[in-house]
Amino acid sequence: MPETHTAAPRPASVPVRYLLGFPETWWNLDLDPSTRDGSIRRRVLAGLEGSDAGPAVVDRMVRTARKSAREAHVRGALQLAGTFEVLEGGTTLIATTMVLRLAPPPDVVPDLSQLMLSYAVNNARNPLARKSGGKGHRTDVIELPHAGTAGRVTYLEDVDFYGKGWARMAIMQTIVPVPETDEFIVIASTTPSLGLMDEFFGVFDAISNTFRFEYAPESA
Template sequence: MEQATQTPGRFVLNVPDSWAELDVTGEALAETRAAAMAAARNFREQAEINDLFRQAREISRAARRRGALFAAGTATMFDDGLFLGYTMVFAISVPPGRELTLPVLAAQLSPAPASGPGTAPRSGNGGEPSDRKVTTVTLPEIGQVARITGTEETPLTAEDSVRMLTMHTVVPVPGTERDYLIITCASPNLPLRAEVYELFDAISGTFRFLPAAAPAGA
């Protein structure tokens, strides 16, 4: 899927065929919810499914509010349950006189929530999730970039939040010194940590820039 950017022009990020650009009011998502509800074994599972789809709606709205350049997601029923996943791309620019350091970026990507039942485990260092890792990875079409992973408490509304596995991949925009694109992947399926991060790594690895499209009639 391609989305426009000012510099260098466009980017491409491939997602699985079962994913679609986030539109949680769409017919496809309604069908998935109906199938999941039909497969639920009891009222508790139905309530959990309803809560997951409510989270999906709020995540879609939050992506639009934050100005996502691209957002895609999936709600897919498997034999062992429902999988929810999201991928978004955001643009950030560092003001003159300031530097984008990894500690600052990590803090901005996931502000510490208020304490309370169900919050993600946090270290005693700056309120960061205790499982947060800051590493570097090599994207095939880009080169070496920074990556931040961890279990984060993601706010949905002023009252509600949800724990999610997250992966943020920080891509400098070529030809600029202060512009970056952030590929953010997230899923509330915490027990599938290894599989989720493997999927997110594969999705992020498809990211590449394209030249700006030629003007019409050129």
């Protein structure tokens, strides 16, 4: 029988931190402007050690990772992790997961069901959903093993790919209400590898399933 999980009861307090796990081949990107350029280059070089990646590929990966880190920092991201792999023939696999903490505008009721309804409407209006026959476009309410009820939306979007033209990205966002607040944690995962969209969505789902909040110890 498949394994089932039951989320632990949420304490009536605001969590102090979160935990999120990633596959062994993924690594966290440094978001600190004072250290990120050097640390990202060292991390990319270490990750590509032993591969067939030439200098041009390495430089492109470094630039891509640095650009991702800069944009994540500007957006106020709490965390950015990714995988950058070079396959035989020079094909690259790229995927990232960004964690954000968002508060709705003051005039918006912080209701997960209403939020997911707006996502569903936007998904239905997305022209890429019609072109793909709906493939890759879903809006659901799910249960995370360790964090309870959350929202899940997947979609395709054409984005500016680091100033080098438009690239179509497959995106999965998992929206987790922060207990005892009006805020949400958004786990936003993206990949331009559309041929492996279903496989990456499986990875993104596995990552979000590790999410949990941590709370301050109860006083004796």
